[in-house]
Amino acid sequence: MTLNPESRWFGNQPVEEDEKTRLVHGVFTNVAAKYDLMNDVMSGGLHRLWKRRFIKTVRPKAGQQCLDVAGGTGDIAFGLFEESCRKAHVTVCDLTPSMVEVGRDRAINKGIIKGIDWTVGNAEDLPFEDNSFDHYTIAFGLRNVTRIDNALHEAYRVLKPGGRFYCLEFSQPVVPMLEKIYDAYSFHIIPKMGQLIAQDKESYQYLVESIRQFPNQEKLKMRLQSAGFSKPAYTDFTFGIVALHQGLKA
């Protein structure tokens, strides 16, 4: 299997690998301030249900170490922390400082001073020791990473033996009729909403296009296996608009 086939595509635009990371960083720097609002508007609030289900699947226990990569403004980190009754430790690691700053401010507003750490770093080269975490989560992040296979190998490296990988990401709808409606909505409505609400059509055009470049459920499952994960499996949410992938570091 060729490694990282998506690395030279920024949405539908061909780019050099290093340029892709820089462009993705630019997108999230631009959208950080309006990111949470746009998520609610674009998904009609559905992203909250998907994230809730994701967090319930991870279910961290007291004393466990969680790493939320591409954690952005912190939805998953807050959810994991509360799910453990504030007794697990969560480390957020994200490429874009502006996203992390929004997350940190939200944590302060929620009165969460201890228990969640915020770091800037690249999923492809994580600034953590081998065998450090019980859970690795990445939600709506993996499709933005330039070299997906490198990120999967890094996930495997930083997990403890027995640790689990969880990815929530847009995927391939399994109902053909739904796919047509979803495509029309994604390509015609979302960039316009981006322009109206965030004054940024291009970033939202990229976000929509990047969904189509991302490997489908079966392909991502195989790539988890190639990265070393045992028992790779996935569950479709909302007819495959989103999928939750899991793997175990045996």
Ligand SMILES: C[S@@+](CC[C@H](N)C(=O)[O-])C[C@H]1O[C@@H](n2cnc3c(N)ncnc32)[C@H](O)[C@@H]1O
């Ligand atoms: C769509 S947001 C998802 C944020 C959050 N996980 C959520 O579900 O709301 C994608 C995030 O991935 C981050 N990101 C993109 N490439 C990354 C990389 N190579 N390493 C770490 N984070 C990355 C972006 O900065 C952005 O915050």
